Amino acid sequence: MTVVREPLWDDAPRTKMQGVVRHLASFVSTLGFAAHLLTESVAFFPSVLCRRQSRAELVNQLYITGIRTLPVVTVVSLFTGMILALQVGLELRRFNQEIYLGAAVMISLIREMGPFSCGMCLAACVGSSIAAELGTMKVNDEVAALEIMSISPVRFLASPRILALVLMAPLLGFFCCVVGTMGGGIVGVTQLGVYFEQYMASALSVAETKDLFVGLLKSLMFGVIIGTVAVEEGFSTALGATGVGRSTQRSVIVSFLLILMFGYMITRVCYQ
Amino acid sequence: MSAKKKDVFSEFIVGLFMIAVLGLLVYFTIVISGVDVLQGRQKVVARVLFTDVGGLKDHDNVMYRGTKVGTVERVNLSPTNLVVEMEINKDVVLRESCRIAVCNLSMLGGNYLLLEEGEGEILPLETTLFTGETPTDWMQDVSKIAKDIRNLTSGGELKGIVTNIEVASGKVLAIADRVERGEGTLGKLLSSDDSLYVEVADTVTEVKGTFANANKIVERVEKGEGTVGKLLSSDDTVYRDLQRTLASAGDIADKINRGEGVLGRLVSKDDPLGKELDDAVAAFRKACESVDAKDVIASAEKLLANLNDVAEKLKTGDGTLGKLINETELYDEIQGLAKDVRQTLDNFRDTTPISTFGSLIMGGL
Amino acid sequence: MSLIAFENVVKKFNGFPVLDGLSFSMEKGEVMALVGPSGTGKSVTLKHLVRLLTPTSGRVVVDGVDVASCSDRELEKIRSRVGYLFQGGALLAWMTVAENVALPLRECTNLSQHEIDEKVAAALAAVELTAAAEKYPAEISGGMQKRAGLARAIVRESDIVLYDEPTSGLDPVTSVTINTLIRKLNRTLGITSLVVTHDLSGALAIADRILLIKNGKAVECSTPAEFVKSTNPDAREFLAAMKGETI
Numbered sequence: 001m002t003v004v005r006e007p008l009w010d011d012a013p014r015t016k017m018q019g020v021v022r023h024l025a026s027f028v029s030t031l032g033f034a035a036h037l038l039t040e041s042v043a044f045f046p047s048v049l050c051r052r053q054s055r056a057e058l059v060n061q062l063y064i065t066g067i068r069t070l071p072v073v074t075v076v077s078l079f080t081g082m083i084l085a086l087q088v089g090l091e092l093r094r095f096n097q098e099i100y101l102g103a104a105v106m107i108s109l110i111r112e113m114g115p116f117s118c119g120m121c122l123a124a125c126v127g128s129s130i131a132a133e134l135g136t137m138k139v140n141d142e143v144a145a146l147e148i149m150s151i152s153p154v155r156f157l158a159s160p161r162i163l164a165l166v167l168m169a170p171l172l173g174f175f176c177c178v179v180g181t182m183g184g185g186i187v188g189v190t191q192l193g194v195y196f197e198q199y200m201a202s203a204l205s206v207a208e209t210k211d212l213f214v215g216l217l218k219s220l221m222f223g224v225i226i227g228t229v230a231v232e233e234g235f236s237t238a239l240g241a242t243g244v245g246r247s248t249q250r251s252v253i254v255s256f257l258l259i260l261m262f263g264y265m266i267t268r269v270c271y272q
Numbered sequence: 273m274s275a276k277k278k279d280v281f282s283e284f285i286v287g288l289f290m291i292a293v294l295g296l297l298v299y300f301t302i303v304i305s306g307v308d309v310l311q312g313r314q315k316v317v318a319r320v321l322f323t324d325v326g327g328l329k330d331h332d333n334v335m336y337r338g339t340k341v342g343t344v345e346r347v348n349l350s351p352t353n354l355v356v357e358m359e360i361n362k363d364v365v366l367r368e369s370c371r372i373a374v375c376n377l378s379m380l381g382g383n384y385l386l387l388e389e390g391e392g393e394i395l396p397l398e399t400t401l402f403t404g405e406t407p408t409d410w411m412q413d414v415s416k417i418a419k420d421i422r423n424l425t426s427g428g429e430l431k432g433i434v435t436n437i438e439v440a441s442g443k444v445l446a447i448a449d450r451v452e453r454g455e456g457t458l459g460k461l462l463s464s465d466d467s468l469y470v471e472v473a474d475t476v477t478e479v480k481g482t483f484a485n486a487n488k489i490v491e492r493v494e495k496g497e498g499t500v501g502k503l504l505s506s507d508d509t510v511y512r513d514l515q516r517t518l519a520s521a522g523d524i525a526d527k528i529n530r531g532e533g534v535l536g537r538l539v540s541k542d543d544p545l546g547k548e549l550d551d552a553v554a555a556f557r558k559a560c561e562s563v564d565a566k567d568v569i570a571s572a573e574k575l576l577a578n579l580n581d582v583a584e585k586l587k588t589g590d591g592t593l594g595k596l597i598n599e600t601e602l603y604d605e606i607q608g609l610a611k612d613v614r615q616t617l618d619n620f621r622d623t624t625p626i627s628t629f630g631s632l633i634m635g636g637l
Numbered sequence: 638m639s640l641i642a643f644e645n646v647v648k649k650f651n652g653f654p655v656l657d658g659l660s661f662s663m664e665k666g667e668v669m670a671l672v673g674p675s676g677t678g679k680s681v682t683l684k685h686l687v688r689l690l691t692p693t694s695g696r697v698v699v700d701g702v703d704v705a706s707c708s709d710r711e712l713e714k715i716r717s718r719v720g721y722l723f724q725g726g727a728l729l730a731w732m733t734v735a736e737n738v739a740l741p742l743r744e745c746t747n748l749s750q751h752e753i754d755e756k757v758a759a760a761l762a763a764v765e766l767t768a769a770a771e772k773y774p775a776e777i778s779g780g781m782q783k784r785a786g787l788a789r790a791i792v793r794e795s796d797i798v799l800y801d802e803p804t805s806g807l808d809p810v811t812s813v814t815i816n817t818l819i820r821k822l823n824r825t826l827g828i829t830s831l832v833v834t835h836d837l838s839g840a841l842a843i844a845d846r847i848l849l850i851k852n853g854k855a856v857e858c859s860t861p862a863e864f865v866k867s868t869n870p871d872a873r874e875f876l877a878a879m880k881g882e883t884i
Contacts, residue, residue, distance in 0.1 A: 001279070002688075002709075008280055010693040012652035029280055032287030053743065137729075145727035145786075148687050148716050149741040149793075156744070268301035 001040055003153045003235045004144045005033075034232040037158060038224070041231070044152070044159035054160060061164035066172065069125045073118060073172055074179055077109075080117045081180030084108055085187040089194070098194045102203030105184035106177075110211045112218075114177035116263055119222035122169060123255035127230040130161050131251035134234025135244035143235065153235070162227035169223025170216040177215065214270045218263060225258045315342060316362045318397045320385075322354045322404040326374045328383045334358050335375075336387040344385060356404065358385060366402065368392030373405040436577075640665045640797070640829055641686065646695035648681055648853075655681050656692070657853035665796075668823050668830045670840035672875065673850035679833040680724070682850070683799045686831070687716055699797075717745070720795040724802050726786030728774040734785045735761065735770040741793050760788040763818055765811070780807045787815065791822060798822070800832040804839055812836065816843050837879040841865070849875060 008026055013019035048054040088104040134157060137143050146153045181203055188194040233251035237243045322328075325347060334342040342360030366372075370390035374383050385404075395402070639662035648656040655678040663669050671679045684690040685697045691705040698704070699715050707715070728737045735757050742753045761767050764784040769777050774785070783806065790798055800819065804812040816839045822828045823843075834840050840847055841861040849857040849864075849872055857864065857872040864872065 004689055005279075006690050007650070010649040010652070025284065028287035028291065029284040030287065031290045032283030032285065035286050035290050036283055140725055141723040141727040142729055144684075144689050145721065145723055145789075146729075148689075148719065148721045149745065149789075150713055150717050151740065151744045265297055265301045 001036055001152075001154060002147060003037075004138075004147055005236070030232070030236070033236075034228050037154060037232055037235070038162070038228045040152075040154045041159040041162045041227075044155040045163050047155060048159045048163055054155075058160045058163060061160045062168060064129070065122070065126050065161075065164045066168040069121055069172070070175075072125055073121045073176060076117050076121050077114065077176035077179040078183035080113050080176070081105060081109060081183030081185075082187045084113060084180070085184030086191060089188060089192040093192060098188070098192050099198055100202055101184070101188050101192060101194050102181075102199040102201065103206040105188075106181055106203035106207055107211070109177045109180040109184070110207060110215045112215075112263065112267065114180055115173040115215050115218035115222060116259065117180070118169065118173040118176040118219055119226065119259040119263075120256065122165065122172065122223065123226045123229075123252055123259065126165065127226040127255050128248045128252050130227070130230035131233040131237075132244055132248045134158075134231060135237030135247040138235060138237045139240050139243060158227075158231040158235070161231060162224070165223040165227035166220060167223075169226070170219040173215060173219025173222075174212075210270075214266065217270075218266050221262050221266060222259050225262060226255045229255045229258065314362045315359045316397050317345060317357055317359050318366075318400070318402065320356045320358065320372050320402040320404045322356055322374070322406070324406045325354055325356060325404075326383060326406075328356065328374045328385060332383050332385060334360050334385045334387060336360070336364050337389075341387070355401075356385070360387075360397070362397065364397065365389055366395050366397065366400075368395065370395070370402065371405065372402050639663055640667075640700055641831070642696075642698040643682070643685070644696040644698065646682075646685065646692045646697060648678070648685070648690060649693045654693075654853055656685075658695070659850070659853060659855055660695075661848055661855050661858055663829060663831065665829055666823065666827045668819065668832065668843055668845045670844035670847045671831060671833045671850060672835070672837060672840055672847060674875070675835075677850045678853050679850055680801050683721070683801055683831065683833055686797075686799060687719055687721060688712055717793075718795050718797055720790035720793060720798040722783070722787050722790040722798070722800045722803055724783075724805075725779075726774070726782035728782055728785055728789070730774055733771050733773055734766060734777065734781075734788075737774070737785060738789045738792050741789065745793075756792055757788075760792040761785075763791070764788045765814060780811060783807065784811070784815070787818075791828075794826065795828070796826075797829045797831075800830060800834070802833055802835065804834060804836045812839060819843050837876070851875075 008029070009022060013022055048058055085101060085105050088108075089098060089101050092098050092101055092104070134143070137157070143153045143157070146156055184203075185196055185199050188199045189196050230251045233247040233254070237247040328344060328347060330344055330346060332344045333340045334344065341364050342358055345357040345359045348355045348357065364387065366387060367390040369392050371386075371388040373386045373388075375386045376382070377384050642662040643659050646656050646659045647654060659678070659682065661669075671682060673679055681690060685692060686699060686704065688704050696703050696705065700718075702711050702715060704712065704715060728734070729740070732740065738760055739753050739757045742748055742756060746753075748756070757770075758767065761770055764787050766781060766784050766788060769781055769785070774782055777785070783803065787800070787803060790800075798819075803819065804815050807815065816836075819830055819832065820843045823830055832840065832844065841864070844861055846858060846860055847864045848855055849869075851871050857867055857869045859867060865876065867873065867876075
């Protein structure tokens with residue numbers, strides 16, 4: 001597929017109506033472009049893993065995605081867990097049921113908040129940086145140069161980034177759950193007077209394999225969404241530095257929206 | 273068509289496809305329940321007449337043989353009563369004596385509509401107007417129970433029990449008082465001390481001797497031997513014996529006062545038995561203030577009755593006195609009883625959920 | 638048959654015609670300089686040759702193939718024959734200059750590492766960048782970036798090279814070197830070159846023909862000798878402006 005695109009229409013819209021129709025049509029074809037990008041990136045996954053240079057690039061992307069985001073992810077998930085524990089704990093205390101604090105925190109983290117907060121961090125840290133990087137490359141004609149050299153930008157740029165996100169998102173999602181649970185434990189012990197052993201026992205008693213897998217599936221989906229959106233926005237960048245800024249912003253917004261929507265849908269599908 | 277247009281066209285189609293898929297996903301996950309559509313169950317609307325639905329709402333579940341078969345569609349208010357429209361699986365079978373009731377989902381609220389098949393002819397679901405039972409209001413029931421408990425604690429039965437305890441402990445105290453005052457026989461008899469026993473035996477022998485002497489004197493008087501003045505002055509043994517007997521009795525009373533022997537212990541303020549009894553009564557009172565289970569009250573009553581019995585027996589002295597003299601069995605028994613009362617109360621506390629909800633209700637009242 | 642042919646190409650952006658009926662053709666082994674004021678569609682013309690842009694109407698033909706409507710396979714073939722020097726160099730920021738130059742060889746050929754190294758060294762030597770081989774694009778000047786881009790455009794030994802402003806922003810000495818290089822590549826390897834430039838003296842020195850574009854149309858197409866003597870008012874205007882600039 002060609003990544004460097006020119007505007008769909010050479011002439012200006014004659015009527016307002018035509019402008020609206022064109023807007024809709026370009027929205028639809030952007031969706032198709034994103035889907036095309038994703039499928040082609042996935043098709044290039046084996047080639048990314050096979051080629052030495054691509055592997056090096058993949059490792060680099062894994063580092064950027066997984067390791068460089070760790071501080072942010074840690075703080076975000078820690079506080080997510082702490083907030084959850086505090087809110088739930090205060091309610092539970094009204095009924096003298098603080099012993100169930102661990103369970104409540106664990107369930108909400110593993111099912112929803114872990115993947116969700118991880119997705120938000122990745123969209124904000126990694127997705128935006130991918131969109132900005134690819135956008136800059138696009139406006140500097142680097143993407144066009146790659147295309148002219150018969151180097152597929154999808155294989156060379158998109159595929160390693162999406163693969164890195166797909167691999168790292170579930171890991172980070174799980175990491176979020178663990179750190180969040182610890183954060184909840186800290187609040188439980190210091191603010192709500194729950195014994196840590198009691199908290200952990202309660203937390204582990206409710207942690208089911210299904211919840212974990214659904215959580216990991218969610219994280220994976222979020223990784224795919226963030227990667228695809230960021231790459232699509234990056235490759236669609238036009239109009240210089242302003243365009244790069246707009247792509248970055250759009251990639252974060254669209255990722256957030258899709259994460260929320262898909263989070264709900266996956267929950268709905270998995271927990272009838 | 274140019275290559276550019278071809279690309280864009282294919283992507284446009286893919287985009288349309290994605291929108292369609294996403295639209296379906298949204299429809300299945302947000303608008304309707306996916307299961308119903310996937311399994312293709314056919315639903316019918318049945319109507320049920322109620323006089324009161326006890327908070328049943330739209331979309332509440334309809335349960336049949338323990339499984340969900342549909343939902344409440346609408347609760348229509350008619351001039352005289354309510355008509356509930358429920359959308360249920362067409363395979364549900366309801367017969368002439370079927371029962372339809374609104375049930376509580378949990379202690380914390382929520383309702384569902386329960387269908388029971390019943391006996392007799394099968395009724396057509398769509399055309400029959402079923403009649404539903406008026407639901408029992410769980411919260412109302414609970415508040416009634418709670419009110420009863422409050423009555424118990426403020427006047428009624430429980431007060432009687434507490435009074436019983438007071439009476440019983442009063443009786444015990446009275447006995448102890450009497451013992452402390454050294455009231456003759458009981459003071460002497462109620463000692464576990466061997467030496468005291470021997471002493472008592474001695475005393476009794478001496479008293480016997482004294483009485484024997486007295487008898488002799490009476491005999492002598494009866495026989496007309498000597499004179500009364502002679503009787504009083506010729507022999508001072510009787511006088512000395514009497515004096516010794518009185519001294520011994522004083523000794524026994526002293527021992528009781530010093531806390532020796534069962535009654536001594538009962539009387540003594542710093543003895544663990546007395547304290548334990550006090551504790552038990554206090555704990556029981558405290559429990560009675562926050563507790564609602566009738567069987568506990570009953571068992572407590574029984575215990576108190578036993579205590580009363582014991583006190584009664586102590587008072588009458590039948591059978592028990594021998595034990596009191598020989599060993600500390602009664603002491604142990606009383607101690608055991610006190611322990612029992614405490615354990616019962618502890619067991620009672622362990623049933624946390626009940627007490628939690630009890631306190632919850634109490635808090636709410 | 639000519640190697641490259643533009644046939645009445647019209648290209649509109651948002652209704653505004655940037656190319657408005659551009660027609661010209663180039664023979665194999667020819668060096669053509671594309672000159673004209675800014676914003677007249679010189680870069681746009683180059684982009685049409687590799688289908689970075691497609692014409693609103695008209696045809697762009699490369700070696701008998703209509704670039705705009707050919708299959709992806711044919712396009713791939715055309716692109717593999719074309720070296721393209723972008724205005725900014727378009728180097729990948731996370732690779733050194735040498736890696737950038739080696740990229741098309743490494744990704745699209747089966748050459749051994751040794752052969753690649755040799756070719757890269759030769760290309761870098763040709764643009765006088767051997768010293769900066771291990772530097773990153775951000776660490777070298779704009780002119781050096783452009784030369785590195787040029788090295789990457791020629792390293793594959795394509796038979797068509799498109800130069801988008803190869804000498805702008807370079808000092809006069811390096812400009813002469815680059816111009817000489819373009820000429821030399823053409824003479825020794827027979828590379829067909831289309832050079833978009835503002836540098837009239839350079840264009841006059843290297844080009845077989847000079848094409849003047851104004852308002853999206855070819856207004857003058859002639860050899861350097863004819864071009865300077867042209868009576869076309871647009872050409873005269875352009876020449877006058879250029880002379881004023883150089884003085």
